[in-house]
Amino acid sequence: xxxKNNIDRYKLKQKASLSGMGVENAPENYDWIENIRNFxxxxxxxxxxxxxxxxxxxxCQMNERDSETIAGMLIDMGFEEVxxxxxxxxxxFITCCVRENAEExxxxxxxxxxKECEENGSIIVACGCMMQQPHxxxxxxxxxxxxxxxxxxxxxxxxxxxxxxxxNNKKRxxxxxxxxxxxxxxxxxxRTEKHKAWxxxxxxxxxxxxxxIVPYVRGRERSRSMEIVLNEIRELxxxxxxxxxLLGQNVNSYGNDLGQKNLFAKLLNAIEDIDGISRVRFMTxxxxxxxxxxxxxxxxxxxxxxxxxxxxxxxxxxxxxxxNRRYTKEGYLNxxxxxxxxxPDIALSTDIIVGFPGETDEDFEDxxxxxxxxxxxxxxTFIYSPRRGTPAEKMEQIVSSKVISRRFQTLLDIQKxxxxxxxxxxEGKTVEVLVDGPSKQNPNILSGRTRTNRLVxxxxxxxxxxxxxxxxxxxxxxxxxxxxxxxxIG
Numbered sequence: 001x002x003x004k005n006n007i008d009r010y011k012l013k014q015k016a017s018l019s020g021m022g023v024e025n026a027p028e029n030y031d032w033i034e035n036i037r038n039f040x041x042x043x044x045x046x047x048x049x050x051x052x053x054x055x056x057x058x059x060c061q062m063n064e065r066d067s068e069t070i071a072g073m074l075i076d077m078g079f080e081e082v083x084x085x086x087x088x089x090x091x092x093f094i095t096c097c098v099r100e101n102a103e104e105x106x107x108x109x110x111x112x113x114x115k116e117c118e119e120n121g122s123i124i125v126a127c128g129c130m131m132q133q134p135h136x137x138x139x140x141x142x143x144x145x146x147x148x149x150x151x152x153x154x155x156x157x158x159x160x161x162x163x164x165x166x167x168n169n170k171k172r173x174x175x176x177x178x179x180x181x182x183x184x185x186x187x188x189x190x191r192t193e194k195h196k197a198w199x200x201x202x203x204x205x206x207x208x209x210x211x212x213i214v215p216y217v218r219g220r221e222r223s224r225s226m227e228i229v230l231n232e233i234r235e236l237x238x239x240x241x242x243x244x245x246l247l248g249q250n251v252n253s254y255g256n257d258l259g260q261k262n263l264f265a266k267l268l269n270a271i272e273d274i275d276g277i278s279r280v281r282f283m284t285x286x287x288x289x290x291x292x293x294x295x296x297x298x299x300x301x302x303x304x305x306x307x308x309x310x311x312x313x314x315x316x317x318x319x320x321x322x323x324n325r326r327y328t329k330e331g332y333l334n335x336x337x338x339x340x341x342x343x344p345d346i347a348l349s350t351d352i353i354v355g356f357p358g359e360t361d362e363d364f365e366d367x368x369x370x371x372x373x374x375x376x377x378x379x380x381t382f383i384y385s386p387r388r389g390t391p392a393e394k395m396e397q398i399v400s401s402k403v404i405s406r407r408f409q410t411l412l413d414i415q416k417x418x419x420x421x422x423x424x425x426x427e428g429k430t431v432e433v434l435v436d437g438p439s440k441q442n443p444n445i446l447s448g449r450t451r452t453n454r455l456v457x458x459x460x461x462x463x464x465x466x467x468x469x470x471x472x473x474x475x476x477x478x479x480x481x482x483x484x485x486x487x488x489i490g
Contacts, residue, residue, distance in 0.1 A: 029187065032160035033076050039167060040078030052088040053079045056109060059096025061247050061283065062218070063128055065198040066156055067094045070127070072188030073159055081190075087120050090163075095130035097213055099385040103130060110144050117146040123166070125149040127156065131176055132217035133388065141174070149173045153218055154180035157187055179219050185228055195434065195466030196279075197241050201229050201267065202248035207286060209313075210324045210391040211356065211384065214249055221250075221257050226267055230274070237276030242466060242490070243434055244271075246282035252289035265293035272301045278468060278490055279434060279451065283309045284351075287335055288326045299342050306343060307377075307453040310336070311351035315370035316363035319356050322395070329366055336374050347452035349378040354411055355404035356384045357395035364407050371415055377422050377452065378479075379415045383408055419478035423454070426473050426481055431456065432489070437465040446486070455479065460486025 040051050053074045057067045070092055071081060082088050091113060096102040106126075116122055124147045130136045131152040140147045149162050154177040162173045183203065191197055204219040205212075233244055246267070248254060255263025271280055280303045285294075287310055298304050314320055317328040327335075339346055352367060371379065383404055386393045431450045439447040439457050447457050448469075457480060458471045468490035471483035 029073075029157055029160060029184075032164050033073065033188075035164050036077040036160055036167070039164075044078075050080045051078070051090070052082045052086070053090040053092065054082050054084055054086065054088040055092050055094065056084070057094045058102050058106060059094075059098060059129065061198055061245065062200065062203075062249070063094045063096055064192070065200055065247060066128065066153075067092075068189050068191055068198070069156060069187050070094065070159060071190040075190050076188045077160060077163070087116060087122070089120070089122055090125060091117075091122055092125040092127065095126060095128035097130045097133060097136070097217060097387070099382065100387075101385070103136070106130060107139075107144075110140075110147065114146060122146070123148040125159075125163075127151045127153075127159070129153055129213070129217040133213075135388065137174065137176060141172075147172075150176065152176040154178070157184040181222070183222055183224055185224075193436075194240055195436075196243040196245070197236050198247050199229060199232055199236070199244050200224065200247045201251060201264075202254045205249035206253065207250060207326075208324060210322060210395075211353065211387065213387040213390055216389055218249065221253055223253075223255050223258050223263070226255070226260075226263060226270070229267065230270055233271060233274055233277060237274055240276075240466070242277065242468065243279035243281065244277060246280065248282075248284070250284065250286040250289060251282045252285050252291065252294065262291060262293040265291065265297040268294075268297040268301050268304055272303055277303060280304045281307065281453070285310050287312065287332050290335060290339075295339055295342050298346075305451040305453065306345050307347045307349070307451065308339065309349045309351075310339075312370060313351060313353050314356060314359070314363065315365075315367035316359070317366075319359055319363050319366075322358060323353075323356065323392070329370065333370065333373060345452075347377040347454070348374060349380070349453070350374075350376050352379055352381045352411065353384050354381065354408045355397075355399060355401075357392060357397045359399060368411065368414060371411070371418065375418055375422065376415065377454070378419060379411075381408065381411055381415070416478045420476075423476035423478060423481060426454070427476050428473065430470050430472050430485075431481070431483070433458070433469050433471045433483075435463060435465055435467045435469060450481070454481055456481045456483055458483035458486060460484070462486075463488060 044050055055067050055071060057063055093106055095106050110124060126140060126147050131150055137150055149166055151162055155175060162175055166173045202221055202223045204221045205215045206221045208215050236244060251264055271277060312332050313323060313325060315329050433448040433450055433456045435446055435448040439445050445457050445459050446463060449455055456471055463469055463486040467488045469486040469488050472485045473481050473483045475482040
C-alpha cells in the first residue's frame, strides 16, 4: 500500500471538507507522521518486518473514539495493528480514571507486560484521563519504567511528534497539557466498525458533579461546529455506515458555548436528511438540560432510535443536592413522565451510584422507588468510588462497606426482575436488528441490537454484518433476546 499517497489524498480531503468553516488544519501533524513513516520504511527495508502496535482501551465511549484517532495516526505512520495477545513494538493504553477499579486494572496490565517489553524491546504509551492527574504520572515515572511516552486528553494530536522525539533520543517523553481551547479536526481515523460509528459533538464538561473527575481531566465544554459534524456524518454515510452514536459528556449542552440555543435538536433534525444513515443514537443526556425541543426531535425524527440513556444517579433529593446534580427526585420523575407521554415506546436506561457519602436507608429507598416507578430497560449500577481532587472525596462515609454491598445487591436483583419483565413483553414480536456479526459467546449465531438497544442473538441464513434485518423473538431474558429469521430490509 502506498501510504504517502493515502496521506496526500487525506490532506486534500480534509482541506476541502474544512474550508470555509473557520477551522485551521494542523499541518505539523502530517510532517511528524511522515517523519515516522520514513523511519519505519527504513526499518522494513533492513529487516523485512513491519513494526506493530496494539491498543488497550479502558472506560467510556469517548476513549473508544480517541482510540480510533490514535490507531489512525499509527497506521498512517506505517505501523500495523495486531491483536491483544500478539507481540507489538508499541503498546498503547488509553486510560480512564472515573473509577478506582479502572485505574487498578491499568496498573495491573502495564505491570504484566514487563516480560514482553524486555523480550521484544516493546515500549508502552500511556494516555487518556488518568494522565491528567500529576500523582498518577509520578507513579508511572517511578514504578513503571517500560512506559516511555505519556500524554493526556488535550494533546492527542501531538502523539506523532512525541513518538518521533522518543525514537530520536530514546529518552522518556512526558507532555501533559492542562487545557486545550482548540478542537483539532484534521486527524486520521481508523474506524473500529464500518456499519456503525462514534461521532463526538462536544468535548469536556461544565457540570462539576461532586463525585466526578471528568471536568478536571477532560476540560470545559467545547462544541464542534454543526457543519463539521454533519460533513463527518455525510462521509460516514458514503462509506456505508448505517448507525451513528453522537457522543458527549452531556450532549444536551451542545452549542451552549457557541451561543446557539437548542443546537442539539437542530442537529438531529439535520441528520434526518442525510441519505444512508438509518439509525441515530446519542449519549449521555443530563436530566437538567433535556429540553422540550429535544423531546420533539426524538419524537419526530424517524432515524433517532427510541432509546434514551438518562442517568439519575440517586433517587434521593438530599443526595442529589450533595452530588450537585441540580434536579430533584420529583423533577426527574416528571421529566420521565413527559418523555413517555410524547414517545410511548421509548426504552430508558440509566446510571445509579450506591453508597454515596451520607446515604441513609431512606435515601436508598428513594432510589429503589425511582427504578420501580420508571421501569428502566437497563441500568448501569456502581458502588461509589472516591476520586482524588473531587469535592465528594472530602465527605465523610457513614455507611459500612457491608451495608453498601447489601444495598447494591438489592438494587441489582430488583432491576434484573424489571428488565426481565420488560424483555418478556417482546417475546412473539418481530423486531428490527442491526447485525454486528457473530455472537461473542457463540460464533455460530449472529448478534445485533434493536432500536431500543436490546441485544439480540439469532439464527439466520444469507445475513451479513451491517445488514438491517427483521427477527422473530422466541425467548427473552433481562439482558438478551433470542430470535429466528433475519429478513434483510436494509
